[in-house]
Amino acid sequence: QQPVQSPQAVILREGEDAVINCSSSKALYSVHWYRQKHGEAPVFLMILLKGGEQMRHEKISASFNEKKQQSSLYLTASQLSYSGTYFCGTLGSNDYKLSFGAGTTVTVRA
Amino acid sequence: GAGVSQSPSNKVTEKGKDVELRCDPISGHTALYWYRQSLGQGLEFLIYFQGNSAPDKSGLPSDRFSAERTGGSVSTLTIQRTQQEDSAVYLCASQVLNTEAFFGQGTRLTVV
Numbered sequence: 001q002q003p004v005q006s007p008q009a010v011i012l013r014e015g016e017d018a019v020i021n022c023s024s025s026k027a028l029y030s031v032h033w034y035r036q037k038h039g040e041a042p043v044f045l046m047i048l049l050k051g052g053e054q055m056r057h058e059k060i061s062a063s064f065n066e067k068k069q070q071s072s073l074y075l076t077a078s079q080l081s082y083s084g085t086y087f088c089g090t091l092g093s094n095d096y097k098l099s100f101g102a103g104t105t106v107t108v109r110a
Numbered sequence: 111g112a113g114v115s116q117s118p119s120n121k122v123t124e125k126g127k128d129v130e131l132r133c134d135p136i137s138g139h140t141a142l143y144w145y146r147q148s149l150g151q152g153l154e155f156l157i158y159f160q161g162n163s164a165p166d167k168s169g170l171p172s173d174r175f176s177a178e179r180t181g182g183s184v185s186t187l188t189i190q191r192t193q194q195e196d197s198a199v200y201l202c203a204s205q206v207l208n209t210e211a212f213f214g215q216g217t218r219l220t221v222v
Contacts, residue, residue: 102152
């Protein structure tokens with residue numbers, strides 16, 4: 001099953017913070033986060049492993065709650081370059097198949 | 111190659127025709143995925159190959175869709191008797207198990 005992301009979209013001013021949530025109904029081995037800019041392929045941001053630590057990419061960080069099968073992506077002090085669609089991808093503990101949520105569109109304005 | 115390569119980058123076809131989309135994964139990557147992305151939508155899983163295991167075809171939307179991966183490397187996604195609703199960007203990704211997945215630039219398919 002696909003993970004569920006929220007919110008669907010968020011609009012920020014430069015310097016503001018945002019949180020994107022991702023939840024799954026199945027037991028997870030890992031959570032991946034990707035960002036896709038318009039007309040481009042998704043680009044990897046980070047991976048969170050079961051039992052692993054919170055990860056960080058520039059001022060973007062993420063956490064993974066294994067018990068709740070949830071992950072959150074934190075955009076801190078957002079920059080114009082953070083604009084794009086963020087996808088969480090989940091790898092199940094049983095199938096190791098990477099399934100993606102519907103995405104969260106982030107727009108950062110000056 | 112340096113990355114995942116997909117061809118063609120764009121394909122316009124007439125309704126009812128068959129099309130083949132090709133994906134060259136990164137050498138040594140055992141996992142290969144096909145996803146479909148309609149305009150403004152998410153990444154819809156189609157099929158997953160892992161090593162020599164039987165592929166996971168659970169995401170193929172109909173029996174008009176099929177895919178194969180030869181020699182554990184190149185993959186071809188075939189759509190038979192194309193319909194207008196098949197119009198989308200088809201993305202291929204490869205990875206070493208449970209590491210970063212690398213995406214190709216996609217094939218934009220337009221069925222007219």
